[in-house]
Amino acid sequence: MVGDLGGRLGARGEGEANSGRLKRNQEYAIQPLKLRPSARSTIRAPAPLQGFQNEAGLGCRVFWSEITRQWIAILPPVTPARPSGQRLVLARPRIVGHSLIMLSPIETLHNPSLEEFRAVCQGGQVPIKLTGVVDHWRARELWNPDYFRRVLGEKTVQATSGKDGSYDRPLYESLTGNEYMDIVEGKTIREEQVYLAGFSSYDHPEFEDDFDHPPWVPRDIMLRIFVGHDTLTGSHFHPYHQTCLTQLYGQKRVTFHAPGQFKRLYPKHILANSNNCSRINFRKVDRQEFPLLEGAESVETTLNPGEMVDIPLHWWHTALGLGPNISGAFHWGAPFSHWHFPQPGLRCLFRAPFKKFPWMRKLVPEGLRNS
Ligand SMILES: O=C(O)CCC(=O)C(=O)O
Numbered sequence: 001m002v003g004d005l006g007g008r009l010g011a012r013g014e015g016e017a018n019s020g021r022l023k024r025n026q027e028y029a030i031q032p033l034k035l036r037p038s039a040r041s042t043i044r045a046p047a048p049l050q051g052f053q054n055e056a057g058l059g060c061r062v063f064w065s066e067i068t069r070q071w072i073a074i075l076p077p078v079t080p081a082r083p084s085g086q087r088l089v090l091a092r093p094r095i096v097g098h099s100l101i102m103l104s105p106i107e108t109l110h111n112p113s114l115e116e117f118r119a120v121c122q123g124g125q126v127p128i129k130l131t132g133v134v135d136h137w138r139a140r141e142l143w144n145p146d147y148f149r150r151v152l153g154e155k156t157v158q159a160t161s162g163k164d165g166s167y168d169r170p171l172y173e174s175l176t177g178n179e180y181m182d183i184v185e186g187k188t189i190r191e192e193q194v195y196l197a198g199f200s201s202y203d204h205p206e207f208e209d210d211f212d213h214p215p216w217v218p219r220d221i222m223l224r225i226f227v228g229h230d231t232l233t234g235s236h237f238h239p240y241h242q243t244c245l246t247q248l249y250g251q252k253r254v255t256f257h258a259p260g261q262f263k264r265l266y267p268k269h270i271l272a273n274s275n276n277c278s279r280i281n282f283r284k285v286d287r288q289e290f291p292l293l294e295g296a297e298s299v300e301t302t303l304n305p306g307e308m309v310d311i312p313l314h315w316w317h318t319a320l321g322l323g324p325n326i327s328g329a330f331h332w333g334a335p336f337s338h339w340h341f342p343q344p345g346l347r348c349l350f351r352a353p354f355k356k357f358p359w360m361r362k363l364v365p366e367g368l369r370n371s
């Protein structure tokens with residue numbers, strides 16, 4: 001079921017992510033920063049760079065965002081001291097071309113405060129796993145296939161339906177909640193992937209009391225809920241949003257590629273509707289057609305129930321649900337300072353008017369829209 005993705009990427013456990021292809025970079029291994037006794041408990045942007053988001057002028061902001069990113073990249077790793085005495089050790093990122101490459105397994109931060117989240121995750125640099133953030137959610141207790149069957153049973157749900165698990169999902173299928181949960185529980189076997197992916201907590205107020213917003217997620221952001229069985233969401237990046245993906249039932253394996261590995265991920269045509277998605281079918285990678293993928297550096301993490309991963313803006317990610325599983329995701333607008341240039345930033349700038357003015361899509365030849 002897991003196919004090529006599981007075989008190629010999944011064979012490496014989380015703790016082993018430094019082996020394999022990342023091994024050649026071992027000289028950059030993690031080194032804890034020795035904090036002076038007076039060191040602050042959280043890491044902040046250096047004063048001259050604070051507030052640069054407010055600088056007027058696009059060029060200026062692009063310039064500063066790039067300078068900041070590169071400046072941060074040569075800093076030693078950060079280890080915020082926490083009240084518990086626990087220290088978070090972050091890898092030293094390295095610049096390859098225009099991209100930052102992760103050189104360590106994904107690090108874990110337990111129950112960060114707002115300040116810690118901002119210090120560690122708001123730089124938009126690397127994905128971080130977060131634990132202890134949703135322990136108090138009712139969803140942690142309640143959300144399982146039985147519960148969804150009870151809540152959605154007779155209602156109609158719109159599941160996406162596609163053969164290859166690619167991210168763009170043009171086809172929808174109407175099913176009753178019961179019919180869909182039969183698929184999730186393996187009572188109905190479907191050859192193609194059917195996935196209740198990203199339905200909105202706004203449309204299903206039944207789930208509203210089961211979660212709340214972590215302090216860093218704006219209150220008006222809905223939770224997008226994903227329920228499925230052995231699902232694959234193909235590699236894509238979010239053009240404008242930062243994301244926290246939370247696992248609530250079962251396990252999900254998320255594989256990341258840094259933004260600058262743009263070409264190695266073979267994005268769809270710039271005029272395609274889903275020009276933030278890879279053309280590669282990750283269930284069965286065609287190495288002849290996509291030879292550059294072989295050289296792409298990836299990191300991955302397996303989310304267990306109650307764990308969350310912060311997905312920075314523009315990072316490619318692939319999500320593989322292992323068996324029956326339920327997740328929720330918050331997506332909220334990321335500041336321009338997180339953008340990665342030249343790619344995918346330039347593509348996202350190009351894409352913006354097409355999203356804002358749907359009539360512009362009509363100008364695109366039919367054949368290219370889904371290419
Ligand atoms: O869980 C999935 O299948 C996809 C999640 C994802 O890509 C997201 O939340 O941005």
Ligand SMILES: [Fe+2]
Pocket residue numbers: 236237238243317
């Ligand atoms: Fe995503």
